Amino acid sequence: MKRIALLFVLATLCGAAEPERVDLIIRGGTIYSGTEAPFVGDVAVSGDRVRAVGRRLRLPARRIIDARGLIVAPGFIDPHAHLGAQLASEDARARLIPAFLMQGVTTALIGNDGGGDADVAAVLGSARARPVGINYAAFVGFGAVRRTVIGEADRAPTPDELARMRQLVATGMCQGAVGLSTGLFYAPQSFAATDEVVALAREAGLRGGVYDSHIRDESSYSIGLAAAVDEAIAIGREAQLPVNISHIKALGVDVHGQAPAIIARIEAAQRAGQRITADQYPWSASGTSLAAALVPRWAQDGGRAALLRRFDDASVAERLRSEMAENLRRRGGAESLLITEGPHRGQRLSQVARGADPVAAAIAVIRVSDPSVASFNQTEEDIAAFMRRPWVMTSSDASGGHPRAFGSFARKYAVYVRERNVLSLRDFIERSTALPADTFGIADRGRLRAGAFADIVLFDPRSFAARSTYEEPALLATGVRTVLVNGIVAVDNGAPTGAAAGRGLARTPPAGTCR
Numbered sequence: 397m398k399r400i401a402l403l404f405v406l407a408t409l410c411g412a413a414e415p416e417r418v419d420l421i422i423r424g425g426t427i428y429s430g431t432e433a434p435f436v437g438d439v440a441v442s443g444d445r446v447r448a449v450g451r452r453l454r455l456p457a458r459r460i461i462d463a464r465g466l467i468v469a470p471g472f473i474d475p476h477a478h479l480g481a482q483l484a485s486e487d488a489r490a491r492l493i494p495a496f497l498m499q500g501v502t503t504a505l506i507g508n509d510g511g512g513d514a515d516v517a518a519v520l521g522s523a524r525a526r527p528v529g530i531n532y533a534a535f536v537g538f539g540a541v542r543r544t545v546i547g548e549a550d551r552a553p554t555p556d557e558l559a560r561m562r563q564l565v566a567t568g569m570c571q572g573a574v575g576l577s578t579g580l581f582y583a584p585q586s587f588a589a590t591d592e593v594v595a596l597a598r599e600a601g602l603r604g605g606v607y608d609s610h611i612r613d614e615s616s617y618s619i620g621l622a623a624a625v626d627e628a629i630a631i632g633r634e635a636q637l638p639v640n641i642s643h644i645k646a647l648g649v650d651v652h653g654q655a656p657a658i659i660a661r662i663e664a665a666q667r668a669g670q671r672i673t674a675d676q677y678p679w680s681a682s683g684t685s686l687a688a689a690l691v692p693r694w695a696q697d698g699g700r701a702a703l704l705r706r707f708d709d710a711s712v713a714e715r716l717r718s719e720m721a722e723n724l725r726r727r728g729g730a731e732s733l734l735i736t737e738g739p740h741r742g743q744r745l746s747q748v749a750r751g752a753d754p755v756a757a758a759i760a761v762i763r764v765s766d767p768s769v770a771s772f773n774q775t776e777e778d779i780a781a782f783m784r785r786p787w788v789m790t791s792s793d794a795s796g797g798h799p800r801a802f803g804s805f806a807r808k809y810a811v812y813v814r815e816r817n818v819l820s821l822r823d824f825i826e827r828s829t830a831l832p833a834d835t836f837g838i839a840d841r842g843r844l845r846a847g848a849f850a851d852i853v854l855f856d857p858r859s860f861a862a863r864s865t866y867e868e869p870a871l872l873a874t875g876v877r878t879v880l881v882n883g884i885v886a887v888d889n890g891a892p893t894g895a896a897a898g899r900g901l902a903r904t905p906p907a908g909t910c911r
C-alpha cells in the first residue's frame with residue numbers, strides 16, 4: 397500500500413514537471429514576427445495555433461524543422477488575390493493554390509474589383525464543404541450587386557433599386573464580408589455616380605467593413621488619376637469607413653511621374669484622420685483584357701453583343717475607332733500591349749497588326765474573343781515611390797496571362813528588397829502580414845505570437861525569387877522551404893504537400909449591426 401502511494405506521488409510529480417509535448421518546433425530560424433525586430437529563435441505549434449515563440453524553447457515535439465539560415469515569418473496575406481468563384485475550381489486547386497503557397501501566401505482576399513459574389517455565406521461556406529489549400533476572406537462586390545439589381549444599363553438606380561442594392565451589401569457584410577469592393581473603372585460599375593457608391597459603402601462601414609476600390613481612373617481615361625484618388629478618399633470620408641486603394645499605380649504616359657502628388661493627397665487625408673491604405677503588385681505591366689484596355693466605356697453599354705454591333709454601326713464606328721486610338725496612345729502604343737492568351741498569345745499588338753493599323757487589328761481580335769493582355773504602362777520610379785510608403789501592402793492582383801499570380805511576393809522580395817534596397821526585409825514582411833491583417837480585420841493572423849493561428853512561412857533569403865515571366869507566367873517561385881496553414885504542413889522541403897488546410901474566414905460584424 398505504501399509503495400503504491402509512493403508511485404502515485406512520483407507519477408504526479410513527474411506529470412507536473414514534464415513539459416507539454418507540441419506537434420512541431422521550428423528551430424533556429426530568424427524570426428520576423430510581423431511587427432517586432434527580428435531575432436534568432438524557435439516557434440512551437442500545437443494543433444492549428446502557435447503555442448510559443450522564443451529564443452530557445454525547451455518543449456518536446458513530435459517533429460522538429462531545422463530553420464537555421466532561413467527566415468521565419470507569418471504566412472503572407474494577399475489583399476488582392478482576384479480570385480472569385482474559381483477558387484473552388486479544379487484548375488485553382490491544381491495550379492493556382494500551389495502558386496500562392498510557393499510564395500508563402502497563406503490567406504487571400506477574394507472578390508476584388510467589385511467582382512465578389514453578393515452571397516458571401518455561399519462563398520465562405522464552400523471552403524467548409526470542400527477545403528482549399530489557403531485561407532480566404534471575401535468582399536461583397538459592387539459589380540455583382542449592381543448587375544443583380546439593374547443589369548448592365550448605363551443609368552442611375554431608382555430609389556427602390558438603391559434600397560435593394562443597400563440591402564444586398566448589408567446582407568453580405570452580415571454574412572462575414574471584410575468590406576465592399578468596387579471596380580469603378582469597369583462597366584457597369586463605371587456607370588455609378590459617387591453618391592450611389594457612398595450609399596452602399598455606408599452599409600459596409602456600419603458593419604465594420606473597408607471600402608476597397610479599383611478606382612475610376614488610374615490614368616487619363618475619364619476623370620484622371622488624381623480625381624479618382626480624391627473620389628475614393630471622399631467616399632471613405634462621407635461613408636465613414638477605411639479606404640484601401642487597390643493595386644495603386646500611375647498608369648500610362650499622361651500620368652507618369654505623378655506618384656509623389658498622389659502620395660501627398662493620400663497622406664493629407666490621413667493627417668486629417670482618415671484611414672487610407674493601398675496595395676501594390678511589383679510589376680511595370682498591368683493585366684487587363686484587350687477590350688478593357690482600349691474600348692471606351694460608352695461603347696460597352698449593353699455588354700459584348702452591343703459592342704460588336706457598334707463596330708459595324710456607321711453612326712458611331714468612327715468615333716469608337718478614334719477613341720480606341722487615343723487609349724492606345726495613352727497606354728504607350730501597340731508595342732506596349734502583349735496578348736497573353738488565345739491564338740495571338742505571346743504577340744505584341746504591333747506584331748498582330750503587321751505594320752497595318754493597330755486599332756483595326758485590335759477590333760479584329762476582339763470580334764473573336766477578348767483576350768487578356770499585359771499592358772506595360774508604369775515607370776519604376778513611380779512603383780518605388782508608392783512601395784516605400786508604410787501604408788502600401790504587397791498584393792498579387794492574380795489573373796491569368798500575367799506572371800503576378802505566380803511571383804508577386806517572391807519578386808517584390810528578390811528585386812525590391814534584395815537587389816535594389818527599395819525596402820528592408822522587415823518592411824517587406826510587415827507590409828505582407830500584419831498590415832493587411834489589421835487593415836481588413838483578419839483576426840489572429842499576420843503575426844507570429846502565442847495564440848495566433850499557425851500560418852507560417854520559412855524561406856531562404858538567398859534564393860527566394862519569382863521565376864514567372866510575361867512569356868512563361870505560370871512558373872512556380874523558388875526559395876520557400878516550408879509553409880504551414882492552420883498548423884498543417886502545406887509546403888514541405890520546397891514542394892507542395894497537397895494538404896487542403898485553408899478556411900473561409902468570416903469577419904464578425906460589430907455587435908448590434910446585424911439582425
Ligand SMILES: [Zn+2]
Pocket residue numbers: 509579610642643
Ligand atoms: Zn483591379
